[in-house]
Amino acid sequence: MKKLINKPEDVVREELEGIALAHPDLVKVSYDPYYIVRADAPVKGKVGLVSGGGSGHEPLHGGYVGMGMLDAACPGEVFTSPTPDQMLEATKAVNGGAGVLHIVKNYTGDVMNFEMAAEMAQMEGIEVTSVVTNDDVAVQDSLYTAGRRGVGITVFVEKIAGAAAEEGRSLAEVTAVAKKVNDWGRSMGMALTSCVVPQAGKPTFDLGEDEMEIGIGIHGEPGRKRMKIAPADEIVEMLAEPIIHDLPYKEGDQVIAMVNGMGGTPLIELYIAYRKLHHILAGHGITVVRNLVGNYITSLEMAGMSITLMKADDELIKLWDAPVKTAALRWGV
Amino acid sequence: MKKLINKPEDVVREELEGIALAHPDLVKVSYDPYYIVRADAPVKGKVGLVSGGGSGHEPLHGGYVGMGMLDAACPGEVFTSPTPDQMLEATKAVNGGAGVLHIVKNYTGDVMNFEMAAEMAQMEGIEVTSVVTNDDVAVQDSLYTAGRRGVGITVFVEKIAGAAAEEGRSLAEVTAVAKKVNDWGRSMGMALTSCVVPQAGKPTFDLGEDEMEIGIGIHGEPGRKRMKIAPADEIVEMLAEPIIHDLPYKEGDQVIAMVNGMGGTPLIELYIAYRKLHHILAGHGITVVRNLVGNYITSLEMAGMSITLMKADDELIKLWDAPVKTAALRWGV
Numbered sequence: 001m002k003k004l005i006n007k008p009e010d011v012v013r014e015e016l017e018g019i020a021l022a023h024p025d026l027v028k029v030s031y032d033p034y035y036i037v038r039a040d041a042p043v044k045g046k047v048g049l050v051s052g053g054g055s056g057h058e059p060l061h062g063g064y065v066g067m068g069m070l071d072a073a074c075p076g077e078v079f080t081s082p083t084p085d086q087m088l089e090a091t092k093a094v095n096g097g098a099g100v101l102h103i104v105k106n107y108t109g110d111v112m113n114f115e116m117a118a119e120m121a122q123m124e125g126i127e128v129t130s131v132v133t134n135d136d137v138a139v140q141d142s143l144y145t146a147g148r149r150g151v152g153i154t155v156f157v158e159k160i161a162g163a164a165a166e167e168g169r170s171l172a173e174v175t176a177v178a179k180k181v182n183d184w185g186r187s188m189g190m191a192l193t194s195c196v197v198p199q200a201g202k203p204t205f206d207l208g209e210d211e212m213e214i215g216i217g218i219h220g221e222p223g224r225k226r227m228k229i230a231p232a233d234e235i236v237e238m239l240a241e242p243i244i245h246d247l248p249y250k251e252g253d254q255v256i257a258m259v260n261g262m263g264g265t266p267l268i269e270l271y272i273a274y275r276k277l278h279h280i281l282a283g284h285g286i287t288v289v290r291n292l293v294g295n296y297i298t299s300l301e302m303a304g305m306s307i308t309l310m311k312a313d314d315e316l317i318k319l320w321d322a323p324v325k326t327a328a329l330r331w332g333v
Numbered sequence: 334m335k336k337l338i339n340k341p342e343d344v345v346r347e348e349l350e351g352i353a354l355a356h357p358d359l360v361k362v363s364y365d366p367y368y369i370v371r372a373d374a375p376v377k378g379k380v381g382l383v384s385g386g387g388s389g390h391e392p393l394h395g396g397y398v399g400m401g402m403l404d405a406a407c408p409g410e411v412f413t414s415p416t417p418d419q420m421l422e423a424t425k426a427v428n429g430g431a432g433v434l435h436i437v438k439n440y441t442g443d444v445m446n447f448e449m450a451a452e453m454a455q456m457e458g459i460e461v462t463s464v465v466t467n468d469d470v471a472v473q474d475s476l477y478t479a480g481r482r483g484v485g486i487t488v489f490v491e492k493i494a495g496a497a498a499e500e501g502r503s504l505a506e507v508t509a510v511a512k513k514v515n516d517w518g519r520s521m522g523m524a525l526t527s528c529v530v531p532q533a534g535k536p537t538f539d540l541g542e543d544e545m546e547i548g549i550g551i552h553g554e555p556g557r558k559r560m561k562i563a564p565a566d567e568i569v570e571m572l573a574e575p576i577i578h579d580l581p582y583k584e585g586d587q588v589i590a591m592v593n594g595m596g597g598t599p600l601i602e603l604y605i606a607y608r609k610l611h612h613i614l615a616g617h618g619i620t621v622v623r624n625l626v627g628n629y630i631t632s633l634e635m636a637g638m639s640i641t642l643m644k645a646d647d648e649l650i651k652l653w654d655a656p657v658k659t660a661a662l663r664w665g666v
Contacts, residue, residue: 002525002545004565004602004638011601018604021611022626058600078601192335212335231339232347264597266633267391268344268411269337271351278354293355293660295628300599301636305337327626330664 001201008198012055012077019062023327026066033083035090036062037072047165047174048072048094051103051158052087053110054079056197057218060155060297063328069162070103070326078197078300079219081109087117091126099127099171101178103157105150106134129171131178133157135187135308137246138215138223149217152258152308153185155296156320159329163322177319181310186243189306190223190235191216191262195299214238218262218299218306232269236276239307244284249309251285256320258291258308263298265305270294273305281309290320296328334534341531345388345410352395356660359399366416368423369395370405380498380507381405381427384436384491385420386443387412389530390551393488393630396661402495403436403659411530411633412552414442420450424459432460432504434511436490438483439467462504464511466490468520468641470579471548471556482550485593485641486518488629489653492662496655510652514643519576522639523556523568524549524595528632547571551595551632551639565602569609572640577617582642584618589653591624591641596631598638603627606638614642623653629661 005011012034019036020029027036035052042048051061052074061073071094076082091100100121104114111132118128133150136142142149161178169177191213194203204220207213212235215223230238249255259274261267274293281288289312297306310316323332338344345367352369353362360369368385375381384394385407394406404427409415424433433454437447444465451461466483469475475482494511502510524546527536537553540546545568548556563571582588592607594600607626614621622645630639643649656665 002542002562002636004525004568004598004606006564006566006605011605014605014608015601018606018608018611018626021621022604022607022624055601056599058604063600192337209335229335232337233339235337263599264634264636265337266389266596266631267396267628268348268388268633271355271391272339272344272347273337273351274355275347275351278351291355293351295600298599300601301597303335303597303634332666333664 001196003198005198011198012075026325026327030089033086033089035072035074035086036065037090037093038065041071041094042096044096045098046096047098047171048096048100049103049158049162049165050087050090050094050100052082053105054081056300057297059328064158064326066326068166068322068324069158069329078199081107081113084113084116084120087114088120091117091121091128095126101161101171101174102128102130103154103178104130104132105154106132106147107144108146109144127171129175131157131175131182133182135182135185137186137242138188142217143221144219151189151218152187152260152297152306153182153310156185156256156310157181159324160316160319163319166322181316184311185308186246187306187308188239188243189216189304190214190239191302191304193264193303194220195302216304218297220299232272233276236273237280240277240280243307243309247311249286249311253286254289254312255286255309256290256312257288258296259293260297260306260308261295262302262304263295264301264303267294270305277307289317334529336531338531344531345408359660363422366419366422368405368407368419369398370423370426371398374404374427375429377429378431379429380431380504381429381433382436382491382495382498383420383423383427383433385415386438387414389633390630392661397491397659399659401499401655401657402491402662411532414440414446417446417449417453420447421453424450424454424461428459434494434504434507435461435463436487436511437463437465438487439465439480440477441479442477460504462508464490464508464515466515468515468518470519470575471521475550476554477552484522484551485520485591485630485639486515486643489518489589489643490514492657493649493652496652499655514649517644518641519579520639520641521572521576522549522637523547523572524635524637526597526636527553528635549637551630553632565605566609569606570613573610573613576640576642580644582619582644586619587622587645588619588642589623589645590621591629592626593630593639593641594628595635595637596628597634597636600627603638610640622650
């Protein structure tokens with residue numbers, strides 16, 4: 001195992017220390033229990049947004065804490081759900097009196113623990129709603145999931161619901177727009193290589209020297225099929241077509257598109273993929289109005305990519321364009 | 334070789350197509366010869382900034398074209414110098430009448446070709462100055478370099494000189510501040526793994542399963558020493574101490590610090606490294622006033638990192654903070 005770490009059991013704590021030292025203008029870090037919170041939390045009168053999940057998907061979620069996006073993120077150990085205790089404390093820390101939205105990727109542990117945290121917070125008088133993201137079209141159920149997995153659309157939910165909260169919308173309104181983003185979003189990913197969880201010390205799965213896995217999950221969960229590696233253009237087709245036909249996205253649609261690297265993929269390759277995605281969408285009469293190309297929801301050092309599309313109307317584009325100031329996503333300020 | 338590419342010989346062209354499709358608001362792309370230029374170039378009355386070099390270091394340089402940073406970038410084939418023709422055409426395309434600065438990483442081919450392009454541009458009546466970056470303290474001469482290699486400080490030169498040009502400073506003034514940034518900057522890198530150049534199809538160098546290379550170049554050039562892999566904190570010390578003692582940075586200094594991933598390094602590891610760098614600098618009485626943690630100058634999918642420090646005074650901090658709007662670096666707008 002080749003990693004820039006000290007002891008495997010210290011990875012998450014030391015990462016949090018690094019984030020706290022690098023971004024004191026944006027965030028504060030709690031170490032007991034672990035969570036990352038906006039430097040100015042709680043923002044009085046604003047709906048608070050809390051997300052979280054296993055570590056190893058950086059910059060998700062901690063990199064998205066700040067003005068116009070998340071109020072707090074709860075990191076679990078690598079690929080391990082955070083605890084209800086973390087989520088409860090984060091919820092209390094961001095409660096500005098207007099209620100708190102939990103943004104939860106659909107994995108059994110995350111969903112269960114966020115439900116428990118929401119109940120506890122409500123017992124303490126904080127109004128909590130939840131949106132569970134489930135945008136991965138690759139498989140119906142998965143290794144850690146009943147129903148579809150929550151992946152790339154989570155970044156979009158955090159950005160767009162974050163902008164809605166910043167505008168002063170109510171908890172019901174922010175929750176509704178978060179649900180709309182998830183409903184209008186679809187994703188699929190693939191891997192060229194596995195990743196290595198520090199505490200495990202060996203690859204999560206094995207892929208032959210000339211193989212790839214289509215429909216992989218962000219923890220290395222099995223996908224749709226394992227096959228010989230193909231040219232990038234064919235791979236993009238294998239991801240894009242199922243996504244397009246699932247919603248379905250249709251002629252005349254506008255979309256916000258993300259070509260996301262899994263952590264070990266050079267940016268040069270992601271632009272090659274974006275080029276093909278753009279052409280495929282144009283062939284379907286679909287226009288990309290905004291895009292992200294880079295590492296936004298990763299799987300440690302996995303080589304591979306995922307594609308996320310979200311149908312966009314004027315409301316969602318306006319919220320997308322609203323100012324955001326976080327470690328990993330920043331514009332307009 | 335596992336890569337998200339089509340034909341190796343099409344990698345750079347297809348990347349450029351992807352960049353053009355993803356960022357039409359920021360850049361235009363010329364395909365004959367290859368260069369990426371600000372969408373609004375030439376900016377009348379502004380000093381133009383041109384950089385370039387082999388591809389494979391993305392987001393350098395194309396990701397830094399836009400308001401407040403580069404006016405144009407000339408990509409060569411992967412790890413191969415661009416031609417004087419590319420540089421000449423880019424220089425002409427960004428000439429707004431106030432002269433053009435060439436920002437050149439110190440590699441023999443880049444330096445030679447930029448010199449030739451500058452002469453040709455001057456024959457066509459364009460005033461051209463050059464700054465050659467040479468911040469890598471690892472080795473004196475290297476595989477493709479006489480003198481020190483130019484690495485991470487190039488990002489800082491592009492940002493800070495770009496801000497100075499945007500302010501309307503003269504060619505002499507912009508050139509002077511670019512030189513100051515390079516003079517005040519030092520870097521060193523290391524690798525856990527090699528990278529694979531698409532046209533070569535095999536690793537550039539071999540590293541044992543338990544080995545790392547300290548002082549590596551961004552094309553995989555040999556460094557200071559090959560040794561058994563060590564904990565992250567020791568690795569950061571091996572990079573930071575030679576950098577600190579080289580300028581030397583000293584007690585009371587303020588610095589802008591970059592912890593840069595080589596392309597295949599998870600962000601979680603870069604934050605662990607930043608944490609240790611911060612503590613080492615604090616131990617020397619040096620304060621980090623701004624920082625970058627992420628992939629800014631890469632070597633394809635190489636796993637590893639580099640550290641860059643730049644001594645910062647009020648002028649440089651002000652220029653650093655000035656608005657920038659590029660694909661890879663954006664704030665204030």
